[in-house]
Amino acid sequence: MDYTEKLRAFPMLENIPREDLAALSTLLREERFPAGKDILSEGAQGNEMYLLTEGSVDVIKATVFGDSFVVTTLDDRSHSVFGEMALIDPDRRSSTVRAKTDCRTLVISRESFDRFCEEHPRCGVRMLRMISIHLVRNIRRENENLKQVYQALIEEIEAG
């Protein structure tokens, strides 16, 4: 399958020339998930990034008390990606991602991504830069969250 046209819509791939998107396309496979299905499971090992091409997903985190909450919802209109940390540094998934509706995704493994960067280093630089921007913004958001929860904790201690 040629996914080049679908790839063009993703902000993470902007500035990648069409012929390189075609090369990237050959490294992808499509995966479908029915509504309610976990695409990623927090704590599980993973080494793949997903591009959401159809449907919407909930990003869910467990708390230390065993319950969980929806951090955010992504849908195909935002041309979102998830699981991108596993392309960089394979480790346990930091969140669960659950199909909220029936979903289609394009999936790329770390091995394929490494090969793409090796063979198309200029595009590798651009993709890694976009992934890094994503990561940096994630860190800044987490910093803000941490400050807010910390503030609430101190206020609670002082009120108590």
Add this chain to the structure above:
Amino acid sequence: MDYTEKLRAFPMLENIPREDLAALSTLLREERFPAGKDILSEGAQGNEMYLLTEGSVDVIKATVFGDSFVVTTLDDRSHSVFGEMALIDPDRRSSTVRAKTDCRTLVISRESFDRFCEEHPRCGVRMLRMISIHLVRNIRRENENLKQVYQALIEEIEAG
């Protein structure tokens, strides 16, 4: 100045061939800071990454209450870098970095880094990958911190 030998010690630059380190070296400038001096200031705009070649620094964050705390201390034995988010996505600095002893650093600007990636894309891929690993580990650490502070908050509310 040729900083190639100094650069070889930095884990972030492992796998970069010697000749490319020499090219990178030409884009760096050395900056010295006396003990007590702020190298970066939280909230200030910045577009440079620092490699710590001599001395040690405190990484400091302000709380919402106007006080601050030392997040971590870095020293030259660990061949640490800081300010790397500004190479990726220029925005306000997320921490203050203060010289704990007299320090020497090598400094690279985003413009120079972009040019290096353009001219040496294979090395750009390797450097961006190392920076990304750094970012991902930062996110995972922040996730853990957030969970712990959240847990403390809930326990405080329940005890109250």
